Amino acid sequence: MKKHKEEFDIYAGVFDNYTINLLYQIMNKGYFTEFKGIISEGKEANVFLAKNNKKFLAIKIFKTETSSFRRIKEYMLGDPRFPRITKNFRKLVFLWTQKEYKNLMRAYEKGVSVPKPIYNLKNVILMELIHDKNFNPSPPINKCKSLNYKKMYSLVIKEYEKILDSGLVHADFSEYNILNRNNKPVIIDWAQAILIEHPRVLEFMERDLVNINKWFKNKGVIVNDELIDKFKRKIIEK
Template sequence: MVDPDWENFDPDEIMKSSKEYDWMNEPRFKRMFEEIEDKIQGVLGAGRYEWVDRRVFDAVFDRSTLLSLHKLMQSGEIETIDYPIARGKEAHVFHATTNHGPVAVKIFHTTNAVFKSLAKYIDGDPRFGGLKRRHRELVKIWVRKEYRNMRRMRKHGIRVPKPYALLNNVLIMDLVGNENEPAPRLRDVSVDDPMKVFEELLEIMAVCWQNCDLAHSDFSEYNILWHDNQPWIIDVGQAVVSAHPSSNEFLVRDVTRLVDWINKKGYNVNLADSMIRVLEDPVPEYPALPSGD
């Protein structure tokens, strides 16, 4: 499975040999990289997590991201980045250490594959000079949106990780799980009492809609972590307020997914009933969690 080239990945060599990293030879970037190099060993392929390889590095650590991390390390928000927890299409999530313990650092790609393949048709065409920058701006807005949604949900007592800081495409939040063991996704555990979990998740969705005025919009067993016998909601960047023209459609999709989830476990829950409960049933006001808006 491991490509021999990646197995022998030597970060220094890659940096020196790849044109893409030419900028690293400029004195100011060189200095910056030297300052953080040993703090990101966990993603450079040295140390405990040898499966971390060049692909991760290439996908995530472009110049602007390294600059952001450098800043976050200098201001003391992060001490070290240790190893990747998950890699996705839009973002990678890393285990990192701070002076107040472990955190999760979500780094959004500033250039995704789709964008890269389009870029060749756009770069060099004077009409579209600013597109790369606009893409980066869009990612920044997305990250701020996730941060704000998290605070808003916490204000209404919904268990989402506490966000600590954000800078450009980097979002720092509480690690859900234990020190060295990020919590599994609901998808990867078998819960004792699925019906109880269903009821709880449906209530969370109702609280989210009625009290926070938000539809999560990607509510699924992949975006719920299971920790200390409780669900934690994550990945809230795409959550929209009810005024969004598609909010109802997103909400219906979320409820449908949850109903499908429980019915796949052999239950027979009615979608319309569940929908009405989310929309209309009185919901409790959960006590706020720290660091809500």
């Protein structure tokens, strides 16, 4: 049975017609049955909660109006998967979304702790919702009131090593993009992630490590600054 488009009418002020049509299409393909509230409103994308019968999903919708062209270009140039950068901004955002989906898929297949990717169409990504036992979305580690920082740091570094082994560098690795699911890290936000063949890979990897070490150090953890050189060698030897 076809779902009615009117179900999305309440979002008329939030989404443009184009996005409402897109969500309606995805719903009719059978990827979700209920569209729920917003989880996060960002500069580049909004994330919503949805359900597919009993399963909880996160729907990330990239903004086609306000994303930063300069930022997108910086991480698309040099990626052999995206040889042509289009001048059409809407299309560029579709490619950017596809880039997140591909990165997520690759990380997922290589066993990195990430939300399971489900579907991508245009500027929309469906993925597994990372949640607690009451089905509330898991918070990023910077929003956690109680956390064993030392243990979390060691798990986070293990994930980072797995990311490198999967042939990627995250390039926006921070306390905002690590969700805490039951005291274990889940890494999100993959659009800017690059292949390790990328000409600026060492710079982006170092920045990731400096960021994350700084945050954990601030929380009283004895961090390992030698990791940067260790990972550099790892990348160069690949």
